[in-house]
Amino acid sequence: MRRSVAVAASLGTLAAVIIAVFTWKGAPVTSETFLVTTYIGLFLGALWAMYATGLVVVYTTTGVFNFAQGAIGVFAAFFYWELHVNRGWHSILALFVVVGLFAPALGVVLDIVIMRRLRTASLVVQLMVTVAIMVLLLSVVGDIWEADTARRVPYLFGINNGIDLGPSQLPWHRLIVFVVAIAIAVAMRYLLRRTRIGTAMRAVVDNRELAALNGARPNVVSSTSWALGSMLGALGGILIAPELGLDPATLNSVVIIAFAAAAFGALRNLPLAVIGAMLIGLLRAHTVAWLDFGSDFRFAHLAVAPLLLLFVVIALPQARLEVGRLAHHLRRHERFTKWWEGLIGCGVIILLAVAFSGGWLNFGIWDPGAWDSRGLNSANEAMALALIGLSLVPLIGWAGQINFAPLAFAGFGAFVYLKVIGGGWVTFLGLDRLGLDPQDIRDIDNGYWILLVGLLCAPLGALVALPAARLRGLYLALMTMAFAQAMSLIFFPNPWVMPIIGTGRQFPHIELFGVTFDDRRGFFLLLMCVFAVVVYALVLLRRSRYGRRWMAINDSQAAAATLGVPVVWTKVVVYALSAVIAGIAGVFWATVSGNVDSVQGFDLLIGFNIVLLVAAAGVSIPVAGIFLIFIPLFTGLGHRLEDSGNVDFLVTLLDIMTTYGPGLLVLGMVFNPRGAIFEMGRGFSPILPWRSDARAEIAAENAQKREPEIGELGIERPFTPEEVIAIDRRLGILDEVVPKEGYGTSRS
Structure with missing residues (x-):
């Protein structure tokens, strides 16, 4: 260490x-300017320390890292503006209602409805659900407070009132923020370490059942933790809003800084988290100044x-190899797709794409007709996102390596594509001296270079895998998120990387086999074919030795290492493969976007949505990427219904599904962690003529669910604790000591 x-x-x-x-x-450094810059940095650090404190408190006491902490602050800031500015409430009263009443109530509701069900869920499910809550809260803010209205939260006591520091003034608002942040950190430290409720909070997250046996009430403790975390997030959002303005994206991005501060404190150490926040604030302020x-x-x-x-x-030190986890029982119903089944499925996908886009289908009550240009644009955007989503299947779904940076790899692929088809690399490498003309490179159909682009993205994936191979779980998620954010802030905005940004030039259309795919439907069918090919390749790869290795390290790294699997090398390979797929997809994504915008096109929030939808579909199943057509498809369908008239309720319904559908789908992982496609496949497979195994499996499950007769138990079927309790209840001899939920549960 x-x-x-x-x-x-x-x-x-x-x-x-x-x-x-x-x-x-080269600006002169004086004591006055240095002092002013320092106090600005400390003020910024204090704001971020409040967010970081909330993250640490929730993680320390519940074991769940709350990606929605920033979104809670955003919602609270807008709610405070509504009460204080729009409705004229006094600032103290509005602050009390939002922070003292609304925020803790929101935390308790989140705990009761969602978080208690995540105790035994995998880390992937826990992270995806909190990210889904973040997306849903931001969507609610966007619907209630529309972005076309300028809003501003006033400073406490005004910006011109404060302490005179000579060259500038320290407003009371900033001084209060600093004092409150330090006081909250000290109070939370005392609460967790010196009080009975704090001890119970830390005990419950370590061993819920043992804490209950010693008198703790786990449900009350977890609700208290989420209430405190929500209050701190709300207070941070309200106090930082006067500085940043009421912009949801800007306010929510602050939580990334809080993540860094919390990681500085190893996610559990409050003093170090506060120091990390102050350090970031000082570095940020002095960087801007000098x-x-x-x-x-x-x-x-x-x-x-x-x-x-x-x-x-x-x-961080090298992570220990993980032993087997609870997830091993989830694979009892899993069956690998046969090669010919995958081939048929991919063929059906292409045929349906041709039929739908060409308007060949007529459902009687609704004739979709041929897609117009707007519908095809939505479809192309959907399929480009679906290709990016496929890169997560081997990485997250099979190897269990959490990755929030699919768009970073995709953007790098778009960058490499521009450099390769431009031919400048020939001169850069000195190959022109060997007779290779850069113009000859530019004359070749650029579509032929896409596979090379994917291969050139593999080293970036391997480079990211080197530190990632040392990490696991939450730190791995934070590392990939930091990598994506750094790429979007430093690499992509550089005009040498994406020289077409801000010039009005369009990303070049793909040319292949002498055909330029500038026609929207032709480009859509090209995307569908590429998608089908990648899905089929993943189907074959899943059945291969490497596919089984990746799933083995996901189940148990220690067991895989014992069997001779090189864990680190295997992770490097799967990261490289994911980068190859994402890099190829990035070329299509940039082509669909036309004029690439490094800030919007490769935004971290879009990457979150990609990971969310793939996880909701079932990230271990190759066809899961198809769920990424959800938002663009319903957007396009809404436009068509709007154009046809008399369908206002359907347009409204589709708008709601487009806005809230992804988040709600991911919340379904609380009840179905395997994803929607897994359950859809289980329901559909028994009707296939060759799936006698699926029919036998469903019949066995139905027989097991049937309430057994008394004569069967102990003779034909073994007793289970649940059946014993059911018999005792019917006979009226149930021991009151046994809880109604069954043996092995605890009262809270």
């Missing part, structure tokens, strides 16, 4: 010195937090 910390600290210090030397503004990154790196100062998070995870 000490060695890794020393290495990370040395690398960070060296990088900071080099960056400072090459980007120094360094100039130029127009090529105009967002670099925003990358302090994700870069610090990357250095923090590098400092």
Whole structure:
């Protein structure tokens, strides 16, 4: 541990010195300017410390890392604006209602309805559900408070009232924020370490049943934890809103800084989390004050937090190999798709795409007709996203390596594609001296280079896998998120990377077999064919030796290593494969987008939505990527219904499904962690003539669910604890000590 910390600290210090030397503004450093910059940094750090404190409290006491912490702050800030500014309530009263009443009530509801059901869920399900809550809350904010109205939350006591510091003034608002942040951190530390309820909170997350036997009430304790976390998130959102304005995306992005601060404290140490937040605030303020990154790196100062998070995870010690987990029983119904079944399925996908897009189908009550240009644009966007989603199947679904950066790999693929088809690499590598003309490269149909682009993306995946191979679980998710954020702030905005940004030029259309796919329907069918080919390749790969290796390390890394599987090398390979698929998909995504926007096109929130929908579908199943057509497909259908008239209720329904559908689908993972496609396949497979095994399996399950007769038990069927309780109840001899839910449960 000490060695890794020393290495990370040395690398960070060296990088900071080099960056400072090459980007120094040359502005004079005086005691007054240094003091003002420092107090600004401490104020920013105090704001982020409140978010980080809430994250640490919830994670320490419930074991769930709340990605929705920032969204709770966003909702609270808008609600506070509604009460204080729009309705004229006094600021103290509005603050009490939002932070003291609404926020804890929201936390308790989240705990009762959702979080208690996640106690035994896998980490992937836990993370996806909290991300889904984040998306849903932001969607609710967007529907209630429309973005076309400018809003501003006033400072407490005004911006002009405060302490005179000579060259500037310290407003009372910022001083209050700093004092409140420190007081909250101290109070939470005392609560967790010195009080009975704090001890119960930490005990429940370690062993819920044992804590209950010693008098703790686990449900009350978990609700208290979520209430506290929501209150801290709400307070942070309200206090930071005067600085950033009421923009949901900007306010929610603050939580990424809080993630870095919480990771600095190993997700459990409150003092270190506060120190991490203050350090980020100071680095951010002094970076803006003294360094100039130029127009090529105009967002670099925003990358302090994700870069610090990357250095923090590098400092973590090597993760121990995981032993078998509860998830092993979920695979009892799983059956690998046969090669000919996959071939038939992919053929059906292509035929349906041809029929639907061409308007060949007539359902009697509704004739969809041929898709117009707007519908085809939505379909192309959907299929490009579906291709990106396929990159997560081997990585998350089989190997269990959480990845929130699919769009980072996709954007890198678009970058490589532009460089390859431009032919500039020929001169850069000196190959023109060997007679290779860059113009000859540009004359070749650019579609032929897409496979090469995928291969060139593999080294980036392998590079990310090197630190990722040391990590597991939540730290792995945070690392990939930090990587995606750093790429979107530093790499993609550079005009050398994406020179067409802001120039009005369009991303080049794909040319293949002498055909330029500038026709929308032709491009859609090309996308469908590529999607089908990748799905079929994954079907075959799943049955291969590598596919079984990846699933083995997902079930138990220790067992896989015992059997001779090289765990680290296997992770590197699966990351490289995921980068290959995402890089190829990125070319199509950039082509669909036309004029690539590095900020919007490769935004982290879009990446969250991709991971969410693939997880909701069933991330271990290759065809799961098809769920990413959800939003664009319903958007396009809504446009068509709107054009036809007299279907206002359907348009409204589709708008609701488009806005809230992804989040609600992911919440369904609380009850069905395997995903929707898995259950759909189980329901559909018995009607296939060759699936006698599925029919036998369903019959066996139905027989098991049938209430047994008394004579069967102990003779033809073994007793189970549930059946014993059912018999005792019918006979009226149930022992009152046994809870109604059955043996092995605890009262709270």
